[in-house]
Amino acid sequence: MIEKAFFLYFAFAAVAVSIITVTRRNVMHAVLCMLLLFFHLAGLYLLLNAEFLAAVQIIIYAGAIMVLFLFVIMLLNLREDVKKVQYGRLWFVGVIVVCGILLAMAGAYVFMVPGQRSDWTIGRIVAETHTAAIGQVLYTRYMFPFEVVSLILLVAVIGAIVLAKRQLK
Amino acid sequence: MVPLNWYIWLSAILFCTGMFGFITRRNLIIMLLSVEIMFNGVNVSLAAFSHYLQDAAGQVLVFIVIAVAAAEAAIGLALVILLFRHHETIMIDEINEMKG
Secondary structure, three states: OHHHHHHHHHHHHHHHHHHHHHHOOOHHHHHHHHHHHHHHHHHHHHHOOOHHHHHHHHHHHHHHHHHHHHHHHHHOOOHHHHHOOOEOOOHHHHHHHHHHHHHHHHHHHHOOOOOOOOOOOHHHHHHHOHHHHHHHHHOOOOHHHHHHHHHHHHHHHHHHHHHHHHHHO | OOOHHHHHHHHHHHHHHHHHHHHHEOEHHHHHHHHHHHHHHHHHHHHHHHHHOOOOHHHHHHHHHHHHHHHHHHHHHHHHHHHHHHHOOOEHHHOOOOOO
């Protein structure tokens, strides 16, 4: 019962904060609302017994990515852009597309068949600790995707340097 | 115990909110934020399935998604800064060099 109450709080707060985020005129307000969204999602991960995931959500998303956004916004002078029209001319097309996709997701969920349960029960995760359990799966079965992700991060680092360096000429 | 479909509905609604922002807004930074909201919607459903199917693979996928989101934010924001230096604006429909 108390779990459901917590879920409802986190879920409604997350949806409300994300709607506030995409409708703000001032980008700084949007980023600060986004920060609230990340904290509420970290609470949801705690409800799902994924405490390491909650920590990563706060450290990487709220700590690193959002700070990057804040730095960029402070570097840019957006005083003029705030006064302009914020929505494209075809915004109602966006509403229709989004409603259609939500309907399609609901329809797909009706026909969803849950897969086989695996052997990572709560008891086993508690016995091995959550971080160790994730690490075991990540560094054995998902070793190749892990390497691919390191390559993606390398591309991002090199790309950011190349894009920034072009200005020096 | 919270039912699984509550998490799936939350994930779908978050995804659609992000998509709404991405399609309708003209501000490039808000569009990047909307993409992050979409990533987070997907992450919620991955973590929920991981919990309900008792499989740690879903949480590994969440880490991979977070890493890709970090890379996307770095590249995207570098591009935003470059665009702003050239055009003095980040409203995308004023940036139309390709005349497509």
